[in-house]
Amino acid sequence: MAMISPSRRLRRTPFSEGVEAAGVTGYTVYNRMLLPTVFRSVQEDYHHLKEAVQIWDVACERQVEVRGPDAGKLIQMLTPRDLRGMLPGQCYYMPVVDETGGMLNDPVVVKLAEDRWWISIADSDLLLWVKGVAYGYRLDVLVDEPDVSPLAVQGPKSDELMARVFGDGIRDLRFFRFGWYDFQGRGMVIARSGYSKQGGFEIYVEGGDIGMPLWNALMEAGEDLDVRAGCPNGIERVEGGLLSYGNDMTDDNTPHECGLGRFCNTATAIGCIGRDALLRVSVEGPVQQIRPIAIDAKTLPPCDRPWPLMAGTRKVGQVTSAAISPDFGGGVAIGMVRMTHWDAGTPLHLETPDGSFDAEVKEQFWI
């Protein structure tokens, strides 16, 4: 492994100072911004996440803000999910597709008001697609990236920590709902959501100046809860089947291939740009789909490229995220598998740079 070379282009965040003070040892780059990947070790971070509470700098979940009379129309153009029933105060996971039905991003969209939305994006410059479409259609909207940086609080002790800083009312917040809460006189959108299966919140911090005061307040309030700086965990997220855009899916894939068919209402999503392309697959289903894959391995190299999944000499899929699970034993992975071999229990072989391993399609992820 090599070092990461710092430059302005790999943007720091309002929380970078806290991350560095906490002793970050690994980074990735996400939306051209630094995203921590390791503090003590991936394994130690993993156990702590499942037992206590962590503060995550996920400022790299940049927002695309869409405002104006045509905002709702534009958002519906982006996705095959029917948004007509969505109310202000709700968050929706929303596949975004291009005119061919290929995934451009898998954001969470936050409806602040009828004419004001945030798209909390995964790793692609979705801003450019939204701006291009808005310009081409001459829509009456403003589209930009606001100074909003999400900070996540994740782990079983999240409710306790958040209540100490934002008041007990936050315990009543329902999953994928958000509310406005006060911190030092500043209103903050807080949602019950996050990129782990351990429960928690995401705080949409508006204004970089309030970032470190909030970070420090959470760290101080949680000292006896063993709060630590953390980050999305490469083992826990695979166990939980949390997909990663760019890893487990790209613009080559439809939402249906990604197992996101339940978020598509292609028949009624009038105006969706990829609707024509997706109508047939939405009825007939895809020919390949994401599946949990168990690997009979004690160690695995880093999954830095797709690993072929073989049935004999025939390639029937690929694994794109993999880890050794301390809690479940052996290898856990996310793979894309052809229909002919995607039934639970199907035995396969996985080819990695460190050799071949026995693998098996599982019924469900490890949760």
Next chain:
Amino acid sequence: MAMISPSRRLRRTPFSEGVEAAGVTGYTVYNRMLLPTVFRSVQEDYHHLKEAVQIWDVACERQVEVRGPDAGKLIQMLTPRDLRGMLPGQCYYMPVVDETGGMLNDPVVVKLAEDRWWISIADSDLLLWVKGVAYGYRLDVLVDEPDVSPLAVQGPKSDELMARVFGDGIRDLRFFRFGWYDFQGRGMVIARSGYSKQGGFEIYVEGGDIGMPLWNALMEAGEDLDVRAGCPNGIERVEGGLLSYGNDMTDDNTPHECGLGRFCNTATAIGCIGRDALLRVSVEGPVQQIRPIAIDAKTLPPCDRPWPLMAGTRKVGQVTSAAISPDFGGGVAIGMVRMTHWDAGTPLHLETPDGSFDAEVKEQFWI
């Protein structure tokens, strides 16, 4: 400094195997792809680049291919540079702007034919902007990212090395022109261009499978020329005033602020999306502009965020790329400076995380 965590999302290139075998020690991420930054040390790589010849994996300069009857029309929509006189076989450096005149990218565009263009992009998902605009305007074009990975050959001995592999005819190629050359029966577009001031070529390698055979052929042919794996050098490119999108400019900046006014023909670039927004600044000039900045320093921290340029207590600009120059002595930097203080010889102070340094606006870069 921290390690970079490997994942499929940080894409490998057709040349990664060669890069790793050559002992890469640092990476950045560019267009969601690995870009080497250091082999032996930035200083040792720098001296070698100026004396010999290097092979650079710049596959991260992804291509946006635009094909079809409306291709020329769409390309002209992207830029205030008037492209009417451009012939097939030419490459143009081309500022790309949005409807506000803000820079979205500063690519080199390659005109393969009247109806087929490659945009060789800097670090932003320009593909999404081009697709969005094409879709919104219902243009008769295909827009995608082809399997094309540039490999650069840079340094004073580039001509000699390239002639050994592609034949003596390549010595006659003019600056920013390209031709088709043969390697093992495969046609390759080769341009005289590159991200250094030491001379050289960029080979647009079509098809990942031919990547390592070409890499190895160049390495073998250049053994007595002391050919090495290299990469864009953080000192040499600042000395030479080669701008970096995301470092020295962002979508907050117009081309004129970036000193790219000579590539803008705003009056005649009919169809350019940002034309209205740029008409006034193209006549009156910008209020801030990129300048070479000399720093009175023996060491500098990595420039991982904008450093304020001060005139007394007043902020009059910022430095976004900086290095200590072995050949020219002291600090060399790229900064954006307000009109009131941009004249050559103006003394300023530079604020860095390691303290304040005397700085001065220079007449020209160090070439």
